[in-house]
Amino acid sequence: MFKTTCPLDCFDGCSIEVDENLKLKGEKSHPITQGYLCHHLTNYHKFPRVQKASYNAKQISKEEAFEILKEKLKSSNPQKTLYFKGSGNLGSMQSITRKFFALYGSDVAKGSLCEDAGAAGIEEGRGANLALSPLHVKDAEVVILWGRNPSVTNSHMLPVLKGKKIIVIDPVKIDFAHKADIFIQIRPRGDIYLAMLLARIAYMEEMEDKEFIEQRCENFDYFCDFINAIPIQKLVEKSGVDLVKAGEILSLIRGKKVSFLVGLGVQKYAHGHSVLRAIDSLAAMLGLFGKEGCGVGYIADSGFGFSSPFKAKVKSVLLPTVDFGKYDVVFIQGGNPANQMPCTPKVKEGLKKAGFVVYFGLHENETSKLADLIIPAKSFLEKEDLKLSYGHEYIGYMPKIVENSEAFSEYELTQKLLDAFSFETLKEEKEYIQEIVNSNSTQRDGRLISKTFMQLPYEKEFYTSSGKFEFFDDFYDDFESEKAFFLLSTKWNKSLNSQFITDEFLHVPLSLGLEDGSLVTLDNGEYSCKFVVKNDERLRDDCLLLHSGHKDANVLTPHLVSQEGDCAIFQEIKVDLKVCDG
Ligand SMILES: Nc1nc2c(c(=O)[nH]1)N[C@H]1C(S)=C(S)[C@@H](COP(=O)(O)OP(=O)(O)OC[C@H]3O[C@@H](n4cnc5c(=O)[nH]c(N)nc54)[C@H](O)[C@@H]3O)O[C@H]1N2
Ligand SMILES: Nc1nc2c(c(=O)[nH]1)N[C@H]1C(S)=C(S)[C@@H](COP(=O)(O)OP(=O)(O)OC[C@H]3O[C@@H](n4cnc5c(=O)[nH]c(N)nc54)[C@H](O)[C@@H]3O)O[C@H]1N2
Ligand code: SF4
Numbered sequence: 001m002f003k004t005t006c007p008l009d010c011f012d013g014c015s016i017e018v019d020e021n022l023k024l025k026g027e028k029s030h031p032i033t034q035g036y037l038c039h040h041l042t043n044y045h046k047f048p049r050v051q052k053a054s055y056n057a058k059q060i061s062k063e064e065a066f067e068i069l070k071e072k073l074k075s076s077n078p079q080k081t082l083y084f085k086g087s088g089n090l091g092s093m094q095s096i097t098r099k100f101f102a103l104y105g106s107d108v109a110k111g112s113l114c115e116d117a118g119a120a121g122i123e124e125g126r127g128a129n130l131a132l133s134p135l136h137v138k139d140a141e142v143v144i145l146w147g148r149n150p151s152v153t154n155s156h157m158l159p160v161l162k163g164k165k166i167i168v169i170d171p172v173k174i175d176f177a178h179k180a181d182i183f184i185q186i187r188p189r190g191d192i193y194l195a196m197l198l199a200r201i202a203y204m205e206e207m208e209d210k211e212f213i214e215q216r217c218e219n220f221d222y223f224c225d226f227i228n229a230i231p232i233q234k235l236v237e238k239s240g241v242d243l244v245k246a247g248e249i250l251s252l253i254r255g256k257k258v259s260f261l262v263g264l265g266v267q268k269y270a271h272g273h274s275v276l277r278a279i280d281s282l283a284a285m286l287g288l289f290g291k292e293g294c295g296v297g298y299i300a301d302s303g304f305g306f307s308s309p310f311k312a313k314v315k316s317v318l319l320p321t322v323d324f325g326k327y328d329v330v331f332i333q334g335g336n337p338a339n340q341m342p343c344t345p346k347v348k349e350g351l352k353k354a355g356f357v358v359y360f361g362l363h364e365n366e367t368s369k370l371a372d373l374i375i376p377a378k379s380f381l382e383k384e385d386l387k388l389s390y391g392h393e394y395i396g397y398m399p400k401i402v403e404n405s406e407a408f409s410e411y412e413l414t415q416k417l418l419d420a421f422s423f424e425t426l427k428e429e430k431e432y433i434q435e436i437v438n439s440n441s442t443q444r445d446g447r448l449i450s451k452t453f454m455q456l457p458y459e460k461e462f463y464t465s466s467g468k469f470e471f472f473d474d475f476y477d478d479f480e481s482e483k484a485f486f487l488l489s490t491k492w493n494k495s496l497n498s499q500f501i502t503d504e505f506l507h508v509p510l511s512l513g514l515e516d517g518s519l520v521t522l523d524n525g526e527y528s529c530k531f532v533v534k535n536d537e538r539l540r541d542d543c544l545l546l547h548s549g550h551k552d553a554n555v556l557t558p559h560l561v562s563q564e565g566d567c568a569i570f571q572e573i574k575v576d577l578k579v580c581d582g
C-alpha cells in the first residue's frame, strides 16, 4: 500500500491510498479526505492517456520527440518562443520547466484563467489570500455560499456544512439553494452592489464591530463615506436584491460566527478584484476575521509562506489574451488553451499560425489536435511531487509509485533540456521537495501542515504593509450591453475543466419554451456558435449556462483581461439567442 495526494486543480487535495493494482482509495483517517474520492479519481485509469509521443500525427519514441524539440529550440530565436503552463496538475514540481525556459529566454505567459482577479482584491485588503479549511468552517454558525458550489467543486466541505444556517447567493439554483435558509438568486455581476448594500444597512443599524475596526483596520471612514454616498435605491437596483431580503441576511448573521465561502462566480468580470474587496470589507466591518469559525475563504494562495525554487526573472506576456500566432515555437504544458482560454476562435487561429506547437500533457484534447509535436507526460503516480492545497492546511507528498518508460516527468524533460543547452544541473527532485516543505511546515497530530495555520487565519495580523485590514473606497464598473442573456460558465461534476467527461449542452431557462435537443445560435456581436439545448429549471430567465470543458464553452467568451490580477473574465459578455430553423 502506498500513500499519495490528488494532483488535480481542486480545493480538496485528497489523500489517497494506492494498492498494488493501482486502485485509488481515499484515506479514511485523513481529516479532510475521510475515505472519499470523487468521480475523477475513482475513474482515473479509465480515461485514455497519450501513450506515445508523436510528430505530425506519426508515432515516434520519446527520445526522438526530445531531439525534435531540442533542434527546434536550438534553431529558433528565443524571443520568438513562448512557454505556457496550464493547471492540469497542481504539484509544486510542475513549474520546474519554467526554469529552463527562463534561462533560454522565452516569453512566459503570466496571469490566470482562474482566480487571480478575486485574489488581487483580497491581497489589496488582507495582504495574503489564506484558505478557510473545512476544519475552520466547522466552527461557524452561519455559512454564506457566495458564488461557490461545493457539491460540485469542493465536496469535502460538505460534511461540515451539515446543521448550519446556510445562505446561498448564486444566479443558479444550485443544490444548496434547496436546503438554504435564504437563497438569493442574484443577477449576475450584482454581487458588489449587494455587498455594499449589506454594509450600508449594517452601518445604519450600528452592527459594525467598533473594537475590531479600531484595532485591526485602516480606512474605515473612507469606506463609510464611499458607501453612504451611493443612493440605496441604486444599490437595490444594481444588485436586484430588495431591502427586505437584505435585512433578512443581516438578521441571520447578526452576532453569529459567519464563514463566507466565495467562489469564482463573483469575479469573472473586469472589476472582479473589487467584488472580493467589497465582500471582504463587509466581513471586516462586522469583525469577522481572525476568529473561530469566521472569515472569508476563496481559492487561496496554496504556496503562501513556502519557498518557490523555480521562480525566475522572465519576460512575461499576458496569459488570457496571449497571441500564439506571433511565435515560432509555442510550448504548452498541462493545459488545454484551445478549449479553456477565452475567445477560442482567436486562440485556435493563433495556434494554427504559430510556427511550431508542442503539447506536453496527459490526455489528447483540442490543443493536442493542433500541435506539431506531442510529448506524453508522466502521471502523478509516475513521478515525485508535492501538493500544497488551496482549500486547507494539509501538505501532501506525491511519491513515484510506478514506472512509465514512454513518458517524461517535468523534472526529466527540464534536466534534458538544461543539459542540451549546457545551462546547469538540477538538484535531486526530493531535495527541491524537501526544501519547499521545510520552508513553512510543522506537524499537527502527526500530519504535515502549513505553519501559517498554527493560528487561525489573520488571528494575529493581516499581511498588508500596515499589518491592518484595508477597506476599499472606489471601484469601476461600466459594463453595458443591449444583448438579452448573461452567459454563465460553471464547473461540472464529471469534468475537471476539460479533463474527463465533458458536458455537451447549452443549458437554457424553461421560460424560453425550447425543446431539449433543439438547436440554437448564440451571438456576441463578434462571433456566433450553434449549440444543442437542454432545459434547466435552475436558471433565471436572463441566464444561459455552459459548463467548463464543453467543446465550445469559450467561442463567445471575451478576449479581455481583468482590471487587476491579469485574469480571464469569462462572464464580461452578454449574448443573443436565435432558434435555428428546422
Ligand atoms: N467537479 C469539478 N470540481 C472542480 C472543477 C471542475 O471543473 N469540476 N474545477 C476546479 C477549479 S479549476 C476551480 S477554480 C474551482 C472553482 O470552484 P467554484 O468557484 O465553486 O466554481 P464555479 O462553478 O466556477 O462557480 C461557482 C458558482 O458561481 C456562480 N456564479 C456565476 N456567476 C455569478 C455571479 O455573478 N454572482 C454570483 N454570486 N455567483 C455566480 C455559478 O452559478 C456557480 O454556482 O473548482 C475546482 N473544482
Ligand atoms: N468557459 C470557461 N472557461 C474556463 C473556466 C470556466 O469556468 N469556464 N475555468 C477556468 C479555470 S478556473 C481554469 S483553472 C482553467 C483550466 O484550464 P486548463 O489548465 O487548460 O485545464 P484542463 O482543461 O483541466 O487541462 C489540463 C491538461 O493538463 C494535462 N495534464 C494533467 N496532468 C498533467 C501532468 O501531470 N503533466 C502534464 N504535463 N500535463 C498534465 C491534461 O492532459 C489536460 O489536458 O480553465 C479556465 N477556463
Ligand atoms: S475531490 Fe478534488 S482532490 Fe479529491 S479526488 Fe476529487 S479532484 Fe481530487
Ligand SMILES: [Mo]
Residues within 6 Å of the ligand: 009, 113, 114, 115
Ligand atoms: Mo480554476
